Amino acid sequence: MQSASPFRTPAQKEAERAAKRDAVLRAAVRMFNERGFHATSLDDVAASLGISKRTIYHYLANKDQVLLECITIGLHQLLEAAAEARREPGDGRHRLTRFLRRYAEVNMEDFGRCVIRTGVEALSPESLPRYRQLKREIDDALRTMIQEAIDDGSIAPVDVKLAAFTLAGALNWPARWHDPDGQLPVETIAVTMVDILTGGLDPRP
Amino acid sequence: MQSASPFRTPAQKEAERAAKRDAVLRAAVRMFNERGFHATSLDDVAASLGISKRTIYHYLANKDQVLLECITIGLHQLLEAAAEARREPGDGRHRLTRFLRRYAEVNMEDFGRCVIRTGVEALSPESLPRYRQLKREIDDALRTMIQEAIDDGSIAPVDVKLAAFTLAGALNWPARWHDPDGQLPVETIAVTMVDILTGGLDPRP
Secondary structure: OOOOOOOOOHHHHHHHHHHHHHHHHHHHHHHHHHHOOOOOOHHHHHHHHOOOHHHHOOOOOOHHHHHHHHHHHHHHHHHHHHHHHHOOOOOHHHHHHHHHHHHHHHOOOHHHHHHHHOHHHHOOHHHHHHHHHHHHHHHHHHHHHHHHHHHOOOOOOOOHHHHHHHHHHHHHOHHHHOOOOOOOOHHHHHHHHHHHHHHOOOOOO | OOOOOOOOOHHHHHHHHHHHHHHHHHHHHHHHHHHOOOOOOHHHHHHHHOOOHHHHOOOOOOHHHHHHHHHHHHHHHHHHHHHHHHOOOOOHHHHHHHHHHHHHHHOOOHHHHHHHHOHHHHOOHHHHHHHHHHHHHHHHHHHHHHHHHHHOOOOOOOOHHHHHHHHHHHHHOHHHHOOOOOOOOHHHHHHHHHHHHHHOOOOOO
16 A cells, blocks of 8 residues: 555645535536526535535636536536447447437436536526537537438438437436436436337337 | 497407507517526516506516416417317327327427426426426326327337327427527428327338
């Protein structure tokens, strides 16, 4: 074992700072999701961590920045899901399905829920371009994966733009209705919803 | 033609009052949808109608009541869509499809957009029970129609609850992305989306 020096290295200090900032964001996002963004103050967030609001300001400039960071984390999780799915072997339908399942899961997790529940209305005008850019990248990734699956014949030809909106809407919605204390595992819900979307409602012979 | 008496009958007065209240709600819902509920004041709404805020108070008690009325109108449109679809002849799939198409259309119209865009977070605690009751009735109607279509064999067996959430989410989402000045007619968007949901993505033989 290393000797426990009371002096931290710069790397240790940086890691500690990142961990504290992360803890603030995690506490904040849960309160935004449960009480609503407007009804949550940074005093509430600080109190839930047993720290003062002044301490939060060491890591984050204000409540707007806290929200923008929470939303950015959620959107990055969706982008990461797209990137992971695109690295999968198999046909276009397989990659699309992997993305859609993870997309649904993210929307049942803290940061993804915040993207949908708090969302664009609460962001300050300065934060909107970053938000819109990330949303556009996610939408582009989804449309590209749908088009690739049509092109290799693994899904039926559909209007790509409307299909992307249809799928995204269906799988954004769990952010509104899913109860984190519910019985069904998130993975089961995601698989079932994506099965409904890929299989459709019409009976198959 | 009737002689134009300068004295209005009680029925005429009531109709005029209803028309004025309706005009206030229509002006308000558009501003809520375009600027956001929190960024809209009743002064703005009054100004857009060339009246004073004091005049609005003859018809509606406060901004909270304006929002509750707008949301109630949107939710009633969805309930009416369910009732109309259930009166249709044909099999369960036909009735469900009719409901889903109209459901999508309502979410591209002013009051339906407001239900999704402004929604529950902005409602006062006193307004929540009425909102939740109407949401529950709509959800029940959708689940009943899915179950009836499964029972008569016109759609495939699915998890009714998750199917209802999947369909509702997909068709709520146009309230967020649909551009009222867009090129495609609302009816075309609704039919295409419902076709994607009923047909699914998987190729059919």
